[in-house]
Amino acid sequence: MSEVWITIVVLALVSAVIRASGPVLLGGREMPGAARGVIALVAPALLAALVVVETLAAPEGGAFELDARIAGVGAAAAMLALRRSALPAVAAAAIVTAALRAIS
Amino acid sequence: MSSEGRERFRQGFSAGIAYAVAALLLAISFGVLAQPLMGNVAPIVMSAVVFAGAAQFAATAVLAAGGGAAAAIAAGVLLNLRYVPMGIALAPSLTGGRWRRAAIGQALIDFSWAAASVGGGRFDPAFMVGATAPSYPLWVGGTAIGVFAGDLIGDPGALGLDAIFPAFFLCLLVEGELRPGLPALVAGLGSLIALCLIPFTPAGVPVIAASAAALLGARR
Numbered sequence: 413m414s415e416v417w418i419t420i421v422v423l424a425l426v427s428a429v430i431r432a433s434g435p436v437l438l439g440g441r442e443m444p445g446a447a448r449g450v451i452a453l454v455a456p457a458l459l460a461a462l463v464v465v466e467t468l469a470a471p472e473g474g475a476f477e478l479d480a481r482i483a484g485v486g487a488a489a490a491m492l493a494l495r496r497s498a499l500p501a502v503a504a505a506a507i508v509t510a511a512l513r514a515i516s
Numbered sequence: 517m518s519s520e521g522r523e524r525f526r527q528g529f530s531a532g533i534a535y536a537v538a539a540l541l542l543a544i545s546f547g548v549l550a551q552p553l554m555g556n557v558a559p560i561v562m563s564a565v566v567f568a569g570a571a572q573f574a575a576t577a578v579l580a581a582g583g584g585a586a587a588a589i590a591a592g593v594l595l596n597l598r599y600v601p602m603g604i605a606l607a608p609s610l611t612g613g614r615w616r617r618a619a620i621g622q623a624l625i626d627f628s629w630a631a632a633s634v635g636g637g638r639f640d641p642a643f644m645v646g647a648t649a650p651s652y653p654l655w656v657g658g659t660a661i662g663v664f665a666g667d668l669i670g671d672p673g674a675l676g677l678d679a680i681f682p683a684f685f686l687c688l689l690v691e692g693e694l695r696p697g698l699p700a701l702v703a704g705l706g707s708l709i710a711l712c713l714i715p716f717t718p719a720g721v722p723v724i725a726a727s728a729a730a731l732l733g734a735r736r
Contacts, residue, residue, distance in 0.1 A: 420558060434603025459685050
């Protein structure tokens, strides 16, 4: 089997196990109080980190890559601060980023 | 599925359409990128069985650079490890046997998981599966378009596509999770952890490490 197919098969199997791990091992039962407190905060922690990484990091990892994305995500933040809903904010991110790249 | 469950699936499906359109465009660029390396069939199979954008791009980049299968798998797995804390958070909201729970876990993608959060650490599984449903066919189909039709959309960067995904996550954070007090503090700490690790760690690690910020919730 070629390197490509080995990668696809193994990555698919490991990804399926990763996605199933929490639901299978911990699913269907209530957690103790301290664990519930932690679980309630996983979403803000992970979402904030995803915003930072996908705005500032180089896709290959290990470095910052500061470019027009920053202005685009800033535009989305400004739209949200002005109480606009999600879709206009996301559209603003794409438009501002694309426009800055077109003129630079 | 109960009729109430079907209704929540439908609501999730509607909520997931806009994200799925962005995923379609990204999938086209993945097909274009992967085709010279993998041929026509493998990129489409990869999208169908891995179904994870960042991991697929990372693994493909390693293969294209001659890094070999082991390094490509490691890069992809590192990016998908964030589904472990997401799955742990989702777990108490799931019912049914372990095979059913394992199947619902396969619908974990960042957007659907966050959109299905209803507060207090609870998630709506039917909504989450519904929100993932439009992304799957558009992710696989978009890859096929990229492979066979080539560069229909040109450079995805020129469209600002790479700013769309963090903007989606920002909306989910601000509209759903950023309540004053501990949640806002944890979001700040999580982003700080990620920020500090970006220059020093492989892709994927900053996000996984940021989940440690949620441990502040254990004090309650």
